[in-house]
Amino acid sequence: xxxxxxxxxxxxxxxxxxxxxxxxxxxxxxxxxxxxxxxxxxxxxxxxxxxxxxxxxxxxxxxxxxxxxxxxxxxxxxxxxxxxxxxxxxxxxxxxxxxxxxxxxxxxxxxxxxxxxxxxxxxxxxxxxxxxxxxxxxxxxxxxxxxxxxxxxxxxxxxxxxxxxxxxxxxxxxxxxxxxxxxxxxxxxxxxxxxxxxxxxxxxxxxxxxxxxxxxxxxxxxxxxxxxxxxxxxxxxxxxxxxxxxxxxxxxxxxxxxxxxxxxxxxxxxxxxxxxxxxxxxxxxxxxxxxxxxxxxxxxxxxxxxxxxxxxxxxxxxxxxxxx
Numbered sequence: 663x664x665x666x667x668x669x670x671x672x673x674x675x676x677x678x679x680x681x682x683x684x685x686x687x688x689x690x691x692x693x694x695x696x697x698x699x700x701x702x703x704x705x706x707x708x709x710x711x712x713x714x715x716x717x718x719x720x721x722x723x724x725x726x727x728x729x730x731x732x733x734x735x736x737x738x739x740x741x742x743x744x745x746x747x748x749x750x751x752x753x754x755x756x757x758x759x760x761x762x763x764x765x766x767x768x769x770x771x772x773x774x775x776x777x778x779x780x781x782x783x784x785x786x787x788x789x790x791x792x793x794x795x796x797x798x799x800x801x802x803x804x805x806x807x808x809x810x811x812x813x814x815x816x817x818x819x820x821x822x823x824x825x826x827x828x829x830x831x832x833x834x835x836x837x838x839x840x841x842x843x844x845x846x847x848x849x850x851x852x853x854x855x856x857x858x859x860x861x862x863x864x865x866x867x868x869x870x871x872x873x874x875x876x877x878x879x880x881x882x883x884x885x886x887x888x889x890x891x892x893x894x895x896x897x898x899x900x901x902x903x904x905x906x907x908x909x910x911x912x913x914x915x916x917x918x919x920x921x922x923x924x925x926x927x928x929x930x931x932x933x934x935x936x937x938x939x940x941x942x943x944x945x946x947x948x949x950x951x952x953x954x955x956x957x958x959x960x961x962x963x964x965x966x967x968x969x970x971x972x973x974x975x976x977x978x979x980x981x982x983x984x985x986x
Contacts, residue, residue, distance in 0.1 A: 663675060663676070663679075678702075682698075682702075685698055697802075700801055700802065701802060701804075701805055704798075704800055704801065704802065704805040705805060705808070707798060708777075708798060708805070708808070708809045711775070711795070711796055711798055712775070712809070712813050715752060717957070718750075718751075718752050719750070719751050719752070719815035719816075719900070720751060720752045720753065720754050720775065720813050720814055720815055721746050721751050721752075721753055721754070721814065721815065721816045721817070721818060721896065722753075722754040722755070722810050722811070722813070722814040722816070722817045722818070723739070723742065723743075723753055723754070723755050723761065723762070723765045723817075723818045723819075723820070724755075724756070724761070724810075724817070724818070724819050724820065724822060724825075724826050724829045724830070725739060725760065725761025725762070725765075725819065725820025725821065725822045725826055726760050726761055726820065726821060726822035726823055726826060727756070727758050727759050727760040727761070727762065727822075727823075727825075728759075728760050728823070729760040729761050729764070729820075730760075731764070734852045735761065735820055735821060735851075735852055735855075736760070736761070736764045737764070738820075738850070738852055738888075738889060739761045739764035739765045739768065739820060740764040740765065740767050740768035741768060741889045742765060742768060742818065742850070742889035742892060742893075743764065743765040743766065743767065743768025743769035743770075743773075743774075744768040744769065744770075745768075745889045745890060745892075745893045746768075746769060746773075746893060747768070747769040747770055747773040749893055749897065751773075751815070751816075751896070752769070752773045752774065752775060753765050753766065753769040753773060753774050753775065754774075754775040754776075754777060754809070754810060754813060754814060755774070755775070755776055755777075756776065756777060756778060756779065756806075756810075756825075757776025757777060757778035757787050757788060757791050757797055757798075757799075758776075758778060758786060758787070758788055759786065759788055761820045761822065762776070762788060763788035763789070763790065766788060766790040766791055767788075767790050770790075771790050771791065771794055774790060774791060774794065774796065775796045775797070775798075775813075776788070776790075776791035776794065776796065776797040776798070777798050777800065777806050777809045777810060778791075778797065778798065778799045778800065778806075779799070779800050779801075779803060779806050780799060780800070780801055787799075807829070807832065810829065811832075811833060811836065811842055814845060815845060815846075815896070815900070816845055816846040816847075816848070816896040816899070817833055817845065817846070817847050817848070818848045818850050818892055819847070819848065819849050819850065819858075820850055820851070821851060821855065821857035821858070830849075830861075833847055834847070834879075834882055834883065837882045837973065837977070838875075838879055838882060838973060838974065839973065840970065840971075840973040840976075843905070843906055844906075844973070844976060844977045844980055845899070846884070846895055846896050846899045847882060847883040847884070848883070848884055848885075848886050848892050848895055848896070849861070849862075849883055849884070849885045849886070850885075850886050850887070850889075850892050851885070851887065852887070853887050853888070855887075858885050859885070862880075862885065865880065866880070876974065878972075878974035878975055878978070879974050880974075881974050881975075881977050881978055882973075882974055882977060898984055899980070899981075899984065900918070900984075901918070901984040902917050902918050902919055902921075902983050902984050902986065903915065903916075903917065903918070903980045903983055903984055904916040904917055904918050904958065904961055905958065907952070907955075909949045909951045909952065910949075910951070911967075912965050912966065912967060912968070913965070913966050913967075913968035913976075914946070914949065914952070914963050914964075914965050915963065915964040915965070915966070915980075915983070916958050916961045916962075916963055917961060917962045917963065917964060917983070918961065919962070920945065920962035921945060921962070921964065921983070921986060923945075925986050926943065926944065926945050926964065929943060929964070929979065929982060929983065930942070930943040930944075932982065933966075933975065933978075933979050933982070935972065935975065936966075936968060936969055936972040936975045936976060936979065937966060937967050937968065937969060938967045938968070938969045938970075940967075941966065941967025941968075941969070942966070942967055943964065943965070943966040943967075944964075944965055944966075945962065945963065945964060945965075946962075946963040946964070946965040947962070947963060948960075948961070948963065949963075964983065
């Protein structure tokens, strides 16, 4: 590290180097080491591409690669892309045809990312992203999924095939288990469409009725019928809520504007069930441990002793915060 010059976060880079050396010492399976190598390279390049845009909110959009231009869903996806760009968002798609092409087309190349996957069929890079420096081609689906979800401030799902449903279920699982911070998850269909209605009916009739999920888990997503409604829901989510992180076991919610004492008291009373036994909820300033995120230090905070299991109710708390 000294020989190559400046290395940011040297303690973490040292651990990565040691992990690579240990893999070389311990691993007999060349294919396994090749997988680790490719994964690290893909994740490094992902960070390089997205890094300059870390301050810009991005919306990931999923949907069928087989939707054709002129179809109502294609036109809806294109309009969504244009509306998101008009409101200052960038879009992330799979970079291929169908809904992906439509969204990139609507948003424009300058507001688009494409995270594509090498497949023997169907997944060619769409014309909007051809040659775009924000287009990435992945070998592994799991690295691609990290980019889709890690970089997103919101997710919009159009009707689609197995891949779309895979992304829907993975996102729901991550939100339900708290492995992904809360964000708007919107199921968008054309007026009169039945795709998501039938999926939600399955959730209720099969999953909820058999207690495979909790009633509050249905709060993790919202069904919408227009591009403007989708954009409005995303804007509303970030009306006062900014971001969150854990500090010494406490959940710190950063706010774009402060809450008065009565509002905090009302939230504490209404969401006592998500606090750990004897826990509290209170207004606060930034913690010293947050100094690594200087852009947020001036924001007011709501700090709570979160029980780390009621993530669906946490989403409801964010909605309540934005309602004031």
